Amino acid sequence: MSGSIGRPVSRVDGPAKVTGAARYAAEFAPVDVLHVALVGSTVPKGRIAALDTRAAQKAAGVRAVITHLNAPRLPYRPFDERPEVDPSVGEPLRVFQGPEVRFSGQPIAAVVADTLAQARHAAALVGVTYAAQAATTTFEGGRRRAPKAGGGETRRGAAVQALGNAAVTVDAVYVHPREHHNAMEPHATVALWEGERLTLWDKTQWVNNDAVEIAHVFGLPDDHVRVICPYVGGAFGSGLRTWPHVTIAALAARLVGRPVRVELTRRELYTSVGFRPHTEQRVALGARRDGRLTALIHEATAQTSAYEEHTEETLSPARVTYACPNVLTRYRLVEMDVNTPTHMRAPGVATGLFALECAMDELAVALDMDPLELRLANYAERNEEDDLPWSSKELRACYRMGAERFGWSRRAPAPRSMRAGAWLVGYGMATALYPAYRSEASASATVFADGTASVRSAASDMGPGTYTAMTQVAADVLELPLDRVRFELGDTALPKAPVHGGSITMASVGTAVQAACEAVRAKLGAANGRSYAEALREHGVDRMEATAHVEPGDESKRFSSWAFGALFAEVRVDVDLGIVRVPRIVGAYDVGRVVNPTTARSQCLGGMVGGLGMALLEQADWDPRFGRVMNANFAEYLVPVNADIGELQVLFAPGDDRRFNPLGAKGLAEIGLCGVAPAIANAVYHATGRRLRTLPITLEAVLV
């Protein structure tokens, strides 16, 4: 039987999604559900001096107005080991436990009412008086406030000295703005208590941890909280952590003795579920005349909140992307009175690659060398930082395939030398890479006498196609047609799964699904030619189930595993009007084995669209006087629309990384966003001769 892995299978959950049968968190409506609206603070720092909830309490339909004055003290049981999605330093924001205001938009009251309209109306009636305090709301101000070590420093060789001795150098500062996930589905939580047991329907990328976090908040045994989340309408990292609104839902439901629903508004999402932090980076490169790197210094300074230290992998590209004997990286945090930033697609790596890959382009210019040649001259044959061989690396093939398809050889080297009518044309490229991780995971598989199977793991599918890929893996191992296999996810009642983030789901859950299916076959003694019905009959049962728990071995000690890519972008620039358009992007990727070319391609297309937004459109308009994101809506926070997108081409280099895991897949999610923005920024330079080092590259920056 020919397997489905590697075939372009359509999403198995597609029909449910397009017909509306798929239910998202906010759509679960237990009997008697009430609605919650939040009141957000309007000052960035201070104390709540007085609260007037009388009018709100009297408003129609209102069941409760919850504030720090009447909320119970919650246990917030400490963790023995902090969840990996939470920052390791600091304490998460607690809800309604005191009068302190730590950022503008912090939930300071919640109104529970019969209808959402009633709740929102009453929330607007809550009167708040603040004793405001001086807040740190600018990055510069944050720098002056004690800078934090953050991730610290790494050294290989003597980079400062080597830079001083280098024949050719570039040294520049790049600025990346605060960006928001802006997934289509707003975060929502429905909470239902039955005695001391709590069920949450919550938008999350990790049901297991969500349950544990809330159990800690309320001082419950972990297994008293069940979290259900069968569908996620995009998250990009905003669903990794358990944010305060989840606690608010559980608390409100407990206080009113009825199930409640909290659904964040678009504006609230800008202060409730984290964001990609504003980051300023210096990259200094030193090279020999032949292009070989001799020194690489990459320093990043990123914003975090006053109550938690969010750090990210901004500097890992500097350490591993190229061969270079002398590398210095330095990471710092500045503390501001903002909500805590969080992981957003390709956290850190996309930010760091923007600076590194633009700097490489600047070096190519300084050397008068083709940017692609420069990358090849510095090709890293092994991970020099960890001193490990790659488990697989087909980046050379990516460069070749991408360049060929794009027509990179047609690029005239000099800036401003290519035109199409009145438009200046620019070609730019960048390298992409993202670490491939794997985690422990469990799954179960059951085969039935009617020749169907059901496979389960508490994983998540925020859009990449977990449902589909897992169904394929299971169908192949069980040697069943796809439509005979049903995969269930998103429920803590199912076998435990790791976080759906960091592109680890395929490698981790996929491996567990494979193992569970192999185990059930072994248990049945299913041999060739014998049907499951026959095998089950022989065992005298109508179904057979097996569970598997898999853990990574020591492969990460022996090999370094990364996904790779090469991005090529063409831009057209109308310099008179400052308009930049991107008629095409070509990306060639090495992601190991491609389980499903259709969903894999979709991942990369989505990444290209996101990367285009990062390059040209996305930024939070921050007003430091109020400590607020002023464009907190979809009309003024710009993300690409269809008309911005030209031709997108996705290529995959043949790959099969069995050293990394038995499926051979390296993970494909974050990589899609990597390298897109620098390829576009470099193309803008090529088109215009102007090096723009601040994202997004806006109209006014291009206007000359």
Next chain:
Amino acid sequence: MVPFAYAAAASAPAAIRHVAQRRDAEFIAGGTDMLQLLQDGVRSPSELIDINRLPMTAIEVGPKGARLGALARMADVADDPRIRAEFPMVAEALLASASPQVRNMASIGGNLLQRTRCLYFRDVATPCNRRAPGTGCPALDGENRLNAILGGSVHCIATYPGDLAVALVALDADVHIDGTRGERTIPVERLHRVPGDAPHLETVLEPGDLITAVTIPAGAAARRSHYLKVRDRASFEFALASAAVGLEVDGGTIRAARVAVGGVATVPWRLRHVEEALVGRPLSADVIHEAARTSSDGAEPRGRNAFKVALLPRTVERALRTVGGLA
């Protein structure tokens, strides 16, 4: 959202009387702007009077010009072949507005009266003279990239955001109003007020005034016209700068010129001095350049919107070159 009563108007006189008498009653047409303002708490009418059933949807085009009913939908006007042929800048301004979904809902009357996109106006947690008179104008020294460089005051620099009105002002269109004191007609150019020291007074309309129609005179400059809109993304964004231009050319000489601009001013902004610099001159790239160069004269940039001073003349020049066949 504050609770409000809702009623569908049975007739224009009844609707006018109702809204004129009740404080805080408002008309609602397509609702595409009104609903956002309600949800953001920017407006809190006690009553919404739905005018959608009133017979004001007709689009008529004759030799003298066009009459657009106030309830004609943006999409229908933009798609009308007669409008496209006789008033290209009107169709283009509409097609460059919002998205197909919004244009299917939104009416011509509502479009003229849409409120500013100033970020502070739409965030009730911040002060704003226009929304809450006397509280101050944080846009002056704040996130004012979208704000106006022309027609502002020390009290408000909110941009008039619409596209259609810019084209209508260029073409000397009139707006027809029915009110408690009967019907009247005024130029679209006089509908909106510059903020001055009373930014909360946005138009000359009085309580109960109902826009019934817009009329646009036909002419050679209307036929040879163009609307250019410059913005960050290719669609679904308000203008950073826009130009509605029309030319009447005879034997190589410009006989009449129409130039109005959007995205840069507190009201739809006619550039008469640019028109004057064109009329009677030969149609040439140089003449256009010289005329367009002065488009930002008198501009008062305030920080993040300073780029519009350079962008505006180029936008006007590009639009004029396009319509002049010199692009």
